[in-house]
C-alpha cells in the first residue's frame with residue numbers, strides 16, 4: 233500500500249490535470265456511473281468540531297472506490313493546525329484491499345479549486361481579465377490557481393474581513409508560479425472587490441451574503457464554494473433574479489445541504505426550475521452553458537466524494553508511474 237504525502241501530490245500533479253479529472257468526475261456522477269451516498273456528519277461538540285465521512289464508488293470506466301474523512305475544526309488555526317485536516321483512502325475495487333492513503337488536506341484544496349476551475353472553464357467569458365476571491369483561508373490559493381489556470385487573468389482581488397489574512401496570503405504566494413504571473417490585490421470592501429470582476433469565487437465560512445447582487449457586472453461568472461450547511465450562505469439571493477444559468481455539482485446534495493439555495497428557495501427568491509442542471513450534464517453536452525456575453529452564470533458546489541476518488545485515483549496512477557510515494561505493508 234502507498235502512503236502519498238501532500239508534497240508528493242504537489243510534485244506530480246498539476247491544476248490543469250485536476251480540472252480535467254474533475255470534469256470527468258462530474259460527468260460520471262451525473263450519468264449515474266457512480267455510487268455516492270450523502271456524506272455522514274458526526275458533530276464533535278465537546279471539541280467544537282465535526283467529522284465528515286465521504287465514500288464513493290466510481291464504476292466503469294474507472295472502477296475506483298474510496299473514502300475521504302474530513303474534519304472541520306474551527307479552533308485549529310489558533311493551534312497552528314489546518315481547519316480542515318483530512319485523509320483519503322483508496323481501496324482496490326476488485327479485491328477490497330487498501331491500496332493508498334493520501335494527504336486529504338492537499339487533495340481537497342486541489343480538487344475544490346479544480347471544481348471551480350472546471351465550472352469557470354465551461355461558463356466564464358473567454359475574455360475574462362479580473363478575478364475576485366472572497367475568503368483568504370486554506371482553500372484560497374488553489375481557488376486562485378484554478379482561476380488563472382483556465383483564464384489568463386491580469387488581476388485577482390482578494391477580500392477577507394480580517395484584511396491581514398488577505399495581505400499575508402499575497403505575501404506568501406506572490407513570488408511562486410503561477411501566482412507571479414498575475415497582479416494580486418487585497419481589497420477593502422466587497423463593492424471594490426467585485427466592481428468590474430469577470431470571475432468571482434466565494435470560499436468563506438460566512439453565514440450571510442458576502443457581496444451585493446447589484447454590484448455584479450453583466451457577464452460575470454460566480455463560483456460559490458463555502459456554504460455546505462443550511463445556515464451557511466455566501467450568495468445574495470437577489471443574484472438569482474439576475475443570473476441566466478445556475479449549475480450545481482449535485483442537485484440532491486446542494487438542495488439538502490447549502491443555505492445558498494435552501495434559504496432563497498424558502499423565501500421564494502429562487503424557484504427550482506431556475507436551476508439549469510448539474511455541471512456534469514454541461515460537460516456531457518446535455519445542457520446549454522453561457523448563451524450571451526451579458527449572461528451572469530453561477531456554479532454552486534458543496535463537494536462530492538466522487539471528486540476525491542477520481543482525483544485520488546489519477547494521483548495514485550501518476551505516483552505509481554513515477555515510482556514515488558512510500559510503500560508500506562499493513
Ligand SMILES: NC(=O)c1ccc[n+]([C@@H]2O[C@H](COP(=O)([O-])OP(=O)(O)OC[C@H]3O[C@@H](n4cnc5c(N)ncnc54)[C@H](O)[C@@H]3O)[C@@H](O)[C@H]2O)c1
Nearest residue numbers: 344367369370371392435436437438442457458533534535
Ligand atoms: N465546496 C467544497 O467542496 C468545499 C471544499 C472545502 C472547503 N469548503 C468550505 O469552504 C469554506 C472555506 O474553507 P477554508 O478552508 O478556506 O476556511 P478557512 O477557515 O481557512 O478560511 C475562511 C476565510 O473566510 C473568511 N471570511 C469569513 N466571512 C467572510 C466574508 N463575509 N467575506 C470574505 N471572507 C470571509 C474568514 O475570515 C477566513 O479567512 C469553508 O466553509 C469550507 O467548509 C468547501
